Amino acid sequence: MFGLFKKKTELEKLQDSYKELLEKAHKASQSNRTAGDKLMAEAEEVAKKIDALKSK
Template identity: 65%
Template structure:
C-alpha cells in the first residue's frame, strides 16, 4: 500500500525490460533464429547497463 506511488529506479525498469526481452528471445528462437540473435544482443547491452548501475 505504501509503495503504491513509489517511483521505480532505473535499475528496476531495466531489469523488467531485460526479462521481457529474454522471454521474447525464447519465443523467437523457435520461429526466426536471426531475429532472436539480434534481440539477444540488445538484451546483453541492457545487462551491461544493469551491471554498470551496481557500481
C-alpha cells in the same frame, strides 16, 4: 499500501526490460533464429547497463 505510488528506479526499469527481452528472444528463436539473436544482443546491452549501475 505505501508502495502504491512508489516510482521504479532506473535499475528496476532496466531489469524489467532485460527480462522482457529474454522472453521475446526465447519465443522468437523458436521460429526465427536471426530475430532471436538480435533480441539476445539487445538483452546483453541492457545487462551491461545493469552491471554499470550496480557497480556505482
